[in-house]
Amino acid sequence: MNQHDYETAVLKASLKKIDRMFTHVQQIPIYRGDDFTQQVLEDRREAKRQSLRIANEEPYFARLDFLDFENEDKKALYIGKVGVHDDEEDHPLVIDWRAPVASLFYSFNGSEEDVYYESPDGIVEGEIQLKRNVVIRGRELKRVVDSYVEGQESSGGDEFLLYKLGEQKDNKLKDIVSTIQAEQNSIIRSDVKKPLLIQGAAGSGKTTVALHRLAFLLYEYRERLKAERMMIFAPNAMFLDYIAQVLPELGVGDIQQSTYVDWALQKLDDSYEVESTEDRIFTRFELQVEPENQVVIKEKGSLAFRDQLKKYVEEEVANRLPIKDFIPWASGLVQKEKIQEWITQDFAHSAPLKQRERLQARLKRWVEIEVRMFEDEKERKAYKTEGLKAVRSYMNSWKKPDELKLYLNFLQQQNHPISQSLRSGKLFIEDLAPMVYIHQQLIGIDKEARFDHLVIDEAQDLSPFIISLLNDYTRKGGLTILGDLAQGIHGEEGIVTWDSFIKVLGQNCTYVQMEKSYRSTMEIIEYSNGILEQVENHPPLAKPVFRSGEPVKVISYSLSSMLQWLSDVKAYETIAFLTRTKKEAETLALELKEAAISATLIRAGDTTYKGGISILPIYLSKGFEFDAVMLTNVSNHHYPNNPVHQKLLYVGCTRALHSLSLSYEGTLSPIIPL
Numbered sequence: 001m002n003q004h005d006y007e008t009a010v011l012k013a014s015l016k017k018i019d020r021m022f023t024h025v026q027q028i029p030i031y032r033g034d035d036f037t038q039q040v041l042e043d044r045r046e047a048k049r050q051s052l053r054i055a056n057e058e059p060y061f062a063r064l065d066f067l068d069f070e071n072e073d074k075k076a077l078y079i080g081k082v083g084v085h086d087d088e089e090d091h092p093l094v095i096d097w098r099a100p101v102a103s104l105f106y107s108f109n110g111s112e113e114d115v116y117y118e119s120p121d122g123i124v125e126g127e128i129q130l131k132r133n134v135v136i137r138g139r140e141l142k143r144v145v146d147s148y149v150e151g152q153e154s155s156g157g158d159e160f161l162l163y164k165l166g167e168q169k170d171n172k173l174k175d176i177v178s179t180i181q182a183e184q185n186s187i188i189r190s191d192v193k194k195p196l197l198i199q200g201a202a203g204s205g206k207t208t209v210a211l212h213r214l215a216f217l218l219y220e221y222r223e224r225l226k227a228e229r230m231m232i233f234a235p236n237a238m239f240l241d242y243i244a245q246v247l248p249e250l251g252v253g254d255i256q257q258s259t260y261v262d263w264a265l266q267k268l269d270d271s272y273e274v275e276s277t278e279d280r281i282f283t284r285f286e287l288q289v290e291p292e293n294q295v296v297i298k299e300k301g302s303l304a305f306r307d308q309l310k311k312y313v314e315e316e317v318a319n320r321l322p323i324k325d326f327i328p329w330a331s332g333l334v335q336k337e338k339i340q341e342w343i344t345q346d347f348a349h350s351a352p353l354k355q356r357e358r359l360q361a362r363l364k365r366w367v368e369i370e371v372r373m374f375e376d377e378k379e380r381k382a383y384k385t386e387g388l389k390a391v392r393s394y395m396n397s398w399k400k401p402d403e404l405k406l407y408l409n410f411l412q413q414q415n416h417p418i419s420q421s422l423r424s425g426k427l428f429i430e431d432l433a434p435m436v437y438i439h440q441q442l443i444g445i446d447k448e449a450r451f452d453h454l455v456i457d458e459a460q461d462l463s464p465f466i467i468s469l470l471n472d473y474t475r476k477g478g479l480t481i482l483g484d485l486a487q488g489i490h491g492e493e494g495i496v497t498w499d500s501f502i503k504v505l506g507q508n509c510t511y512v513q514m515e516k517s518y519r520s521t522m523e524i525i526e527y528s529n530g531i532l533e534q535v536e537n538h539p540p541l542a543k544p545v546f547r548s549g550e551p552v553k554v555i556s557y558s559l560s561s562m563l564q565w566l567s568d569v570k571a572y573e574t575i576a577f578l579t580r581t582k583k584e585a586e587t588l589a590l591e592l593k594e595a596a597i598s599a600t601l602i603r604a605g606d607t608t609y610k611g612g613i614s615i616l617p618i619y620l621s622k623g624f625e626f627d628a629v630m631l632t633n634v635s636n637h638h639y640p641n642n643p644v645h646q647k648l649l650y651v652g653c654t655r656a657l658h659s660l661s662l663s664y665e666g667t668l669s670p671i672i673p674l
């Protein structure tokens with residue numbers, strides 16, 4: 001029997017078993033009662049239903065033949081997105097890709113003689129005899145590719161990766177379980193106790209790897225980490241929509257997704273307005289006006305600013321502490337020293353506003369106890385009323401600090417300019433971190449409000465202050481931060497090295513560089529590297545995998561040449577025109593409409609990405625990818641030679657998977673490599 005027939009027979013037998021188990025578990029009525037044990041059993045059945053639903057379509061994607069030295073036991077292990085236990089024969093039918101033994105499938109490169117993995121019972125040593133990828137679609141075996149057969153030369157690993165990378169993309173980011181590379185595997189499985197910071201080239205799989213890491217952590221540490229307490233921060237709603245399918249595809253639900261701005265506003269009880277990110281984008285990229293106060297923005301995002309603010313708030317809070325005796329009636333007294341002792345010792349671990357609440361409660365209790373000495377009920381009641389009134393008045397002498405007032409006073413003290421809109425409570429994005437920080441200083445952070453794990457994507461656009469704030473709101477070590485300094489298009493106020501982030505995360509932090517880029521063909525990566533090389537102090541250039549495609553084209557811009565280009569790339573599923581400005585995108589969208597071509601105009605603030613033909617300003621393309629990309633109007637006028645435009649062009653070019661073209665009128669931008 002040849003490989004294909006053999007694997008077809010295995011698949012048929014596995015699907016038969018999975019079908020049987022699925023039917024069985026579906027026949028059991030869903031328990032909706034109050035009995036706790038039954039609820040736990042029902043939760044398990046539901047988890048099984050969900051796993052079997054995934055396995056039912058595509059039970060596995062790989063096979064690994066492993067000889068366990070200790071038991072002299074050779075097993076063909078089938079690896080899938082979810083593990084399936086064969087209930088009839090009581091053994092694993094499919095191994096979850098996150099299980100320790102499955103790690104060998106990703107880390108083994110064919111050159112090691114003996115391998116080992118860490119099972120819950122200790123180290124298991126053995127030998128790999130076969131590493132095979134299988135492609136199953138619609139319950140049918142489509143392809144078998146061996147990347148390692150003991151005793152044979154094989155480069156099948158690359159062959160299968162290239163086959164996957166050559167596929168076209170639709171409107172959603174996909175999982176990569178069948179082709180996770182060794183360096184990605186070690187990032188996904190890296191120590192849960194250590195924060196992780198990744199500098200990764202464009203297309204190196206940062207976003208994808210971070211999502212797989214969450215799925216791994218939830219599997220490996222299911223007792224400690226809860227999906228509802230994990231969060232992904234990405235720059236905008238459309239990007240969140242674009243990545244939203246990866247985790248459900250991996251069988252993981254309930255992980256929250258948000259933008260940092262939305263989260264921060266919510267922390268401030270939604271009581272403030274903030275300048276919209278779209279306004280900031282418009283000013284910077286459309287009007288080409290950098291915010292006047294870039295130096296101030298940078299300063300407000302610095303750790304030094306955080307430290308000064310901390311000191312200021314602490315002093316303010318200390319100055320407001322009550323410094324008088326509590327005298328509710330002539331013979332009743334709590335001395336100010338006693339009150340100080342309560343605050344500084346008994347309530348030492350509470351935040352100031354909590355201390356205030358606790359003092360109020362304690363004074364009330366004190367009154368209630370003291371009035372017991374009055375035997376006459378009427379008199380007791382009168383004293384109680386008097387006493388509680390005195391508590392209220394005493395507490396009024398301990399003024400509740402107002403976040404905004406504190407912040408404005410601090411800015412004034414530091415001689416920072418204060419705009420009229422800030423005075424009236426309309427914050428700029430850079431004011432959010434200080435405001436949340438003050439809030440946190442005043443009321444503290446509830447254990448429940450801390451993330452079990454937080455993924456921060458496109459982190460190069462955030463300030464060290466924001467990272468430090470988010471670190472405070474996350475369980476120790478629970479941060480995975482990813483970004484690319486080469487794609488930091490936010491001008492002077494952006495970071496230029498990761499040093500300040502490392503300072504926040506501490507020595508314990510794992511810093512990794514991902515240099516291999518998987519998204520684009522060699523031609524596109526080399527071309528984009530030609531742009532990146534011009535960026536001063538650029539991070540390492542991307543290293544391509546050996547996937548060759550068509551050369552990058554530079555053509556002249558006209559509507560007819562754009563229509564011609566569209567017809568050349570029409571076989572691709574996702575196609576994008578990246579314009580320099582919003583206005584150009586609108587004009588082109590209109591022209592294409594008149595030419596009866598259906599295309600989607602993408603604007604800042606959009607919440608979904610539909611795929612097909614898209615037209616968008618280049619600065620909105622960050623994080624996305626398209627099979628074919630046309631950069632329109634890369635003229636000198638649109639892309640003058642400065643760092644922001646170098647990075648914008650780098651971002652634009654690296655969005656293309658298979659085909660990249662640029663077009664221009666007049667003089668070509670000097671940034672474009674010839």
Ligand SMILES: Nc1ncnc2c1ncn2[C@@H]1O[C@H](COP(=O)(O)OP(=O)(O)OP(=O)(O)O)[C@@H](O)[C@H]1O
Nearest residue numbers: 176179180181202203204205206207208518519623
């Ligand atoms: N091991 C892999 N196997 C198959 N595809 C991969 C692999 N790693 C990454 N990719 C693909 O490469 C592309 C880029 O991935 P992703 O968007 O996660 O990269 P990124 O580093 O976040 O990119 P950027 O910073 O440029 O936005 C995606 O299509 C992803 O599926």
